[in-house]
Amino acid sequence: MIAISEPGRESAVIAANLRRLMATDGLTYDDVVAATGLDERTIRGLIRCANNPHARTLNKLAAGLGVPVDELFRPIAPSAALRFDRATNGLVEEVVTQRPEVFAGWAEGDFNELYSRFGTGGALSEPGIVAAAEAMNAKRAVLTQISVILESDESTLLAEFVDMLYRRVTERVEVA
Helix, strand or coil: CCCCCCCCHHHHHHHHHHHHHHHHHCCCHHHHHHHHCCCHHHHHHHHCCCCCCCHHHHHHHHHHHCCCHHHHHCCCCCCHHHHHHHHHCCHHHHHHHHCHHHHCCCCHHHHHHHHCCCECCECCCHHHHHHHHHHHHHHHHHHHHHHHHHCCCCHHHHHHHHHHHHHHHHHHHHHC
């Protein structure tokens, strides 16, 4: 196991690796639950860094995903693309300092996404950074509302509505 110096860093590393493994294998929460035998709340808690998992939980998780436990502790290093994005969008840090209210509650992944965006002709301008951040915040707010609805009695109605909208959008794309 790797040495962790910051409190909560271990949970963040496990969460990042779990997300990476799920994305690599195209797994949903349901897939991970089925493969590991762990409760969905446990999986969601791991992703959100909301809990410190026991060794047996990590063993079940790794076994279900078909990886050694060490894979869950793989150090997360910034990629060359991430370093490039940050180097070419230096104005982002200045805007974050000037407008901290726009970035309240942001995680590292949110900043990584913002740094990776480009405007017409290159790096984002100050208004472009704020507009992109506000759009990301609006999307996050909608996703939060969707998460709440999915945990309610209205989840079936929402699923049907989303399915209908998805069909409309994809049929429009196919026709065009």
